[in-house]
Amino acid sequence: MPKAKETVLEIDLKALKHNFEYIKSKLKADTKILAVVKAFAYGSDANTIANYLQDMKIDYFAVAYVNEGIALREAGIKTPILVLHPQPINFHALINHCLEPSLYSTKVLDEFIAVASEEKQSNYPVHIKFNTGLNRLGFSYNDVYSITTKLHETNVVKVKSLFSHLAASEDLNEKEFTLQQINSFKEIAHRFSKKLGYQPMLHLTNTSGIINYPEAHLDMVRAGIGLYGFGNASEIDKHLIPIASLKSVISQIHNIKKGETVGYNRAYESGGYEKTATIPIGHADGIGRQYGNQKGFVTINNQRAPIIGNVCMDMIMVNITGIDCHEGDEVIIFGQDPNASQFAETGNTISYEIITAISQRVKRSFLNR
Numbered sequence: 001m002p003k004a005k006e007t008v009l010e011i012d013l014k015a016l017k018h019n020f021e022y023i024k025s026k027l028k029a030d031t032k033i034l035a036v037v038k039a040f041a042y043g044s045d046a047n048t049i050a051n052y053l054q055d056m057k058i059d060y061f062a063v064a065y066v067n068e069g070i071a072l073r074e075a076g077i078k079t080p081i082l083v084l085h086p087q088p089i090n091f092h093a094l095i096n097h098c099l100e101p102s103l104y105s106t107k108v109l110d111e112f113i114a115v116a117s118e119e120k121q122s123n124y125p126v127h128i129k130f131n132t133g134l135n136r137l138g139f140s141y142n143d144v145y146s147i148t149t150k151l152h153e154t155n156v157v158k159v160k161s162l163f164s165h166l167a168a169s170e171d172l173n174e175k176e177f178t179l180q181q182i183n184s185f186k187e188i189a190h191r192f193s194k195k196l197g198y199q200p201m202l203h204l205t206n207t208s209g210i211i212n213y214p215e216a217h218l219d220m221v222r223a224g225i226g227l228y229g230f231g232n233a234s235e236i237d238k239h240l241i242p243i244a245s246l247k248s249v250i251s252q253i254h255n256i257k258k259g260e261t262v263g264y265n266r267a268y269e270s271g272g273y274e275k276t277a278t279i280p281i282g283h284a285d286g287i288g289r290q291y292g293n294q295k296g297f298v299t300i301n302n303q304r305a306p307i308i309g310n311v312c313m314d315m316i317m318v319n320i321t322g323i324d325c326h327e328g329d330e331v332i333i334f335g336q337d338p339n340a341s342q343f344a345e346t347g348n349t350i351s352y353e354i355i356t357a358i359s360q361r362v363k364r365s366f367l368n369r
């Protein structure tokens with residue numbers, strides 16, 4: 001592949017296919033797969049990723065917000081789209097774009113039924129979300145009776161699925177808690193379906209749940225981070241390929257003397273004759289200030305160059321003393337080695353945060369489209 005000549009997020013669709021097939025290999029043949037493509041498909045490119053997965057016959061998509069779902073419809077996505085966290089103000093738009101809401105509280109359920117009847121809908125597909133321990137969004141077990149009673153009184157909506165979300169599926173020290181969540185979801189689903197009189201689809205697991213709790217795959221799984229190449233554990237990461245590589249270029253090299261300083265607030269002071277490189281990527285591109293002051297590093301000609309001084313809005317400076325490199329050379333921020341998870345650790349965070357932080361200003365380029 002050609003060397004980067006500017007800051008670019010390179011997205012390899014063959015890696016996406018590999019990850020998709022790895023996840024699929026963990027499932028029974030008839031288990032459906034929902035691809036979570038919220039937040040620009042975890043910072044990559046939602047339209048391209050969703051179109052690619054649609055061609056691979058993915059069963060479902062999920063986004064967080066209505067505007068993300070609308071963007072997918074406008075990009076030609078016909079596959080069902082679950083909106084995980086819709087706000088009632090957007091319910092008309094949601095219906096007009098055939099998006100399917102997660103209904104997680106009595107207020108949201110009532111408002112959705114009201115809007116859907118104004119829109120003259122019948123049997124509009126909805127998904128009922130239960131809280132089984134994350135305490136973020138969802139109805140509780142005690143709401144089953146009132147929801148099913150309400151649903152019997154209307155034909156405006158039809159429950160397509162029941163779901164819940166695991167709080168610690170990646171943490172095997174929390175196995176007991178997770179098993180409790182799985183059991184409580186199964187009980188809720190059983191009681192709900194019995195009262196409802198028909199059987200909606202059931203789904204519970206995210207990527208780590210898919211890997212660690214096969215007994216909880218149910219009718220469908222919800223894969224996010226795994227599709228993008230991370231498994232929240234090194235044994236799983238081995239089987240996955242990060243789809244996105246963040247690359248840049250050396251804009252300028254400076255030779256500085258002992259006592260000279262680098263960057264805003266003079267945060268770095270040179271200990272001797274040193275060589276620095278300025279790279280066109282900064283906190284406005286997603287490299288937060290926590291990576292500055294020698295926490296994070298970039299890779300130039302296979303050697304590590306620590307980020308020195310404060311991260312600027314549009315630039316970082318790195319120490320290239322002893323590294324054979326020139327202005328115009330390629331710089332790797334993350335990709336396969338280090339991957340985004342390893343890079344994120346240097347800033348005390350996780351793969352999810354660094355990859356979704358790469359701003360829309362950074363050009364996306366595609367391999368194996």
Ligand SMILES: *Cc1c(COP(=O)(O)O)cnc(C)c1O
Pocket residue numbers: 036084165205206207208222223224225226
């Ligand atoms: C984001 C999200 C997922 C995907 O989780 P991963 O750990 O990225 O696989 C699944 N379900 C819900 C409800 C989510 O919000």
